[in-house]
Amino acid sequence: MTGAMWVSLLACAGQLALAGIALARVGRSPLALPLSLLSIALSTWNFSAFGLARSGDTGWRLMGFAAALMTLPCAVHFILAFVGRRRRSARVLYGTYAVMGALALTMLIAMGVPALEERIYTFRFGLAVAVGVIPILTTGFVLLTRHLRHAVSPDERARAGLMLLGLTLLVALLLTDLAADMALPVPKLGNVGTLLGLPVMATASLRFQLFGKDARATNAAVHAVVLALVGVFAYLTLFRVFAAESGALVVGTTAITFALLAAARRGVTAFVTQRERLEQLATLGRFSAQMAHDLKNPIAALKGAAQYLKEEHARGHSWDAHGDFLDLLLEQVERLDRVAGTYQRLARVEPLRRPLDLNRLVEGVLSLQAFATPGAVELKKELAPDLPECAGDEDLLANALENLVRNAFEAMPEGGTLTVRTLRDGGAVVVEVQDTGSGMDARTRERAFDDFFTTKATGSGLGLAFVRRVAEAHGGTASLTSGEGHGTILRLRLPAAPVSQAPTSEGEAA
Template sequence: MTGGMWISLLACAGQLALAGLALVRVGKSPLALPLSLLSIALSTWNFSGFALVRADEDGWRLVGFTAGLMTVPCALHFILSFVGRRRSLAWAMYGAYALFGALALAMLVALGAPTLEAHLLTLRFGLLVSALAIPILGGGFALLGFHVLHSRHPDERARAGLVLLGLTLVVALLMTELAAELGLEVVRLGHVGTLLGLPVMATAALRFGLFGDDPGAPRLALHAAGIAGLGVLAYLAVVRLFVAQAGTLIICTTAVTFALVAATRRGVTAYVSRSERLERLATLGRFSAQMAHDLKNPIAAMKGAAQYLKEEHARGRSWDGQGEFLDLLLEQVERLDRVVDTYQRLARVEPLPKPVDLRRLVEGVLSLQVFASPGKVVIIRELAAGLPPCAGDQDLLANALENLVRNACEAMPGGGTLTVRALRDGADVAMEVEDTGEGMDARTRERAFDDFFTTKASGSGLGLAFVRRVVEAHGGEVLLTSREGRGTVVRMRLPVTDASLGGAGVGEAA
């Protein structure tokens, strides 16, 4: 085999391994799916180049074009996910998939239609692809470059730089293939580019946590590399056996690809199931700890009162003057009943709306926070006077605010300033929590309210998701603003009660 064919095979194996590593993280990281799709497309393109030289069958040129076309939307999908713009620019992403998917489908149809193939493998079609791909990829790279320049955290800046370098190597050198197809006299370096981009992307994934912190990543990388190696050996065997039978060769290589996906899927399923079990246990542990804390105080009060009355009875003293202890027992029983009822409503997020004074609610939540972080976090209250009551559930809103306050304090382990506001927001009222912590990067900010998403080693990923559900159950809205190095602001906007619409105005900050 020639050197170019070996490069194509090595790049094919490497891209398959990277795809396997990414597939394991699908569902856990927004970067996993687009990177796996991009790697599969590049692996297919590299193998089609090898097969084209080995089998000398023009059908492989169409397969290569098909894979090359799909690298454009996959690359855009990956870039938008990386810079945290996947949702805000979803229209561009899906539009690119629809456009280039249609062109790729035309390429596949041309495998059995020589007339269509003659129209597609032309200079005009190449110019059309260039005119569509260059603006899309240019916009994506501009977003990625902007992200690199504005990243404050060293690890994020390193990740972004590696991603930019890796994609630049792949895309720029792939463009030499397109230029050669258009008749320009340039050296074809596409296979070299996909090979050179591999160690860069692998470093970003394994060394700088591209998919998040994962202590099992090296083991998964070895697993993916093993599957990729077996896949390439299977491809070589198929090519050797059916080199003169183009149709059989394409069918067999497709079957091998499906077998590789199935093998990888087995590993993915086992890994995801284990992760989900750990997440459920973490969630149960956090929920149990909070419930134990809420039940412990009333139980301790009841125990103390019961022990005192028992001692009085043992001494033969009358209980006639101990009515306050009996009242205490009844109060704590009622308190336990309220706690159980609250947890039932927390699970269902079913508010019992009553007029709620946000100033009083904020003061109640913050009254204990001074003891939770003494001397480390400075708490500032900015409570607007004359706020109308909102229609809400006191317990649910208090729990939501406690979640935000706790998150803000955990974001400032070395101390900082926590500002909690109650204010008028147009026709509504709002509570706002601001911290001076490290803030969030773009990807974290985009997924902050997703269920089970957390950046904390011991977190359950339910805090902000619970806040969102509570506020939406009240007919309100949660807004999050965060920048790396500048802290985070979360605002819970809530509707006022009907009786107060157009009522009292907003006073000065207290």
């Protein structure tokens, strides 16, 4: 085999391994899916280059052309996820996938339509593709460059720099092959780009923990590398045995590809199932601990009163003089009933709306937090005077506010300032919780309100998701503003209660 063929095979194996590592993180990192898709597209392109050089069948060129086109939406997807703009740019992203997917499908159809294949390899068709590709790629690289310039953390700057370098090598040099196929006088440097870009992307993924900290990352990497090497060896053997039989090559490569996908799917499914089980157990443990704490005091009071009355009964004493103990029993039973009702509403997020003074709610929550938090954090209150009431569930809103305050304290382990303020915003009332912690990067900020998303080793990922659901159940919104090195502001906005709902002074006096 020639040197170019060995380069194609090595790049194919490396991209398959990187795809395997990324697939193991799908669902936990927004970067995992686009990186795995990009790696699969690039591995397909490299293998098509090998197949073309090995067999001379022009169908491999069309397949490589289709794979190269699909690297564009995958690269754009990855860039948008990396800079935290994936959701805001969803329409552009899906449109890019649709257009490039249609063009790639045209390439595959042309494998059986010679007239269409002739039209593809023309300068006019290449110019049309370039007109659509270059502006989108340019926008993506501008976003990545801007993210690099504004990154505060040294690790984030290193990740962004490596991503910019790796994608430039992978995508820009890949375009030289497309230009050469359009009969332009450009040397083909795609193989060189994938071979050079691969270690850059792998370094960013592993050395700089692109997907976060995970003790199982090494096992996933080893599994992915072994699977990729087995696949490439199987492809190579197939070409050696059936070099002159195109039909057998197509059937064989398809079968091997499906076998690799099945093996990868099995490994990833086992990983995801284990992860989901751990998340469920962590969530159950958190709710169980909180419920046990809330039930402990009324149960202890019930037990004490019941034991006392039992002893009085054993001594033959009458209960007539102990009516207060019976009242205590009934009071604690009612308290248990309220706790159970509160947890039912917490689970379903069904607000029981009553006129509520937001300033008083903030005072109550902060009075408890002041005793449970370290003294290194300075607590400030900025409560707006004459704040209108809102119609809300006091238990649900207090729990949501406690989540926000707790997160703020945890964001400042070495001390800082926590400011809780209330204000009026048109026809709504707002409570803001501001900390002076390290802040969030763009990717964390975009997923902060997602269920089960957390950056804490012992977190369940339900805190901010619960806050968002409580706000929406009240007809309001939850939002945040954050930047690395600038702290975080979490904002809970609720509709103000109509004036007619607020109790009058006469009602209050009554």
